[in-house]
Amino acid sequence: MTEPGRAQPDEDPLLKEVRSRARRELDWVKFGEPSVARRLSQIGVLGWIIVTPMLVGVFAGRWIDAKFGSGIFWTAPFLMLGAALGCWSAWKWMRSE
Amino acid sequence: MKLRITTPLEVVVDEDGVQALRAEDSSGGFGILAGHADFLTSLAISVVRWKTKDETRRYCAVRRGVLSVDGGQDISIATRDAVLGDDLATLAETVLARFRADIETERSERVNSTRLELSAIRQIVSHLRRGAGGIGGFR
DSSP: OOOTTSSSGGGGGGHHHOOOOOHHHHHHHHOOOHHHHHHHHHHHHHHHHHHHHHHHHHHHHHHHHHHHTTTTTTHHHHHHHHHHHHHHHHHHHHHHH | OOOEEEEEEEEEEEEEEOOOOEEETEEEEEEEETTTEEEEEEEEEEEEEETTTTEEEEEESSSSEEEETTTOOOOOOOOSEEESSSOOOHHHHHHHHHHHHHHHHHHHHHHHHEEEEEEEHOOOOOOOOTTTTSSSOOO
């Protein structure tokens, strides 16, 4: 009857699973299913997280280009940089939700 | 539906009139209603829950196991370890109490077997002391 894991009853996987189920059930009873509006707002926020850094990049690029008169030499890389930053932070946000 | 949960040592649940059952395997949670196709899966370490005839919910923590559905009416689960409960919130406490009791039983069994062994040795030694002269002595 000596099984590994039996020595510390507090760390038994069975106990851990039971506790996590109980926690999920409690969450469900407390908050219920997230509403459609909430889901939509989440999706909206995700969009803005990507778009905002891109816009900031474009404006910064336009400003620098206007200053040095260099066409779109700086606008394009700033736009790319903004897109990358936006996607990265969107990814992080998604993981944390 | 008929539900039967067994461990190697006992039949934990043998119940008729189960309306619906939920369990989990490695692919996630699933539900079984009456008339389900024949089904066989290996459960994860998880909680099996079902709705009884009179609409109450019951829970059973299982340490892995095999679940099979036969003829859409018979559900049987064979598992290594099963702890039954009526409330998911207090099931963890029940599980913990069971573990503690198991450890206690194991300990007392070990003490008892040691005691038995010692008294057997004592018996043999006292027999030998009395010497081969006695009736039925060792020789």
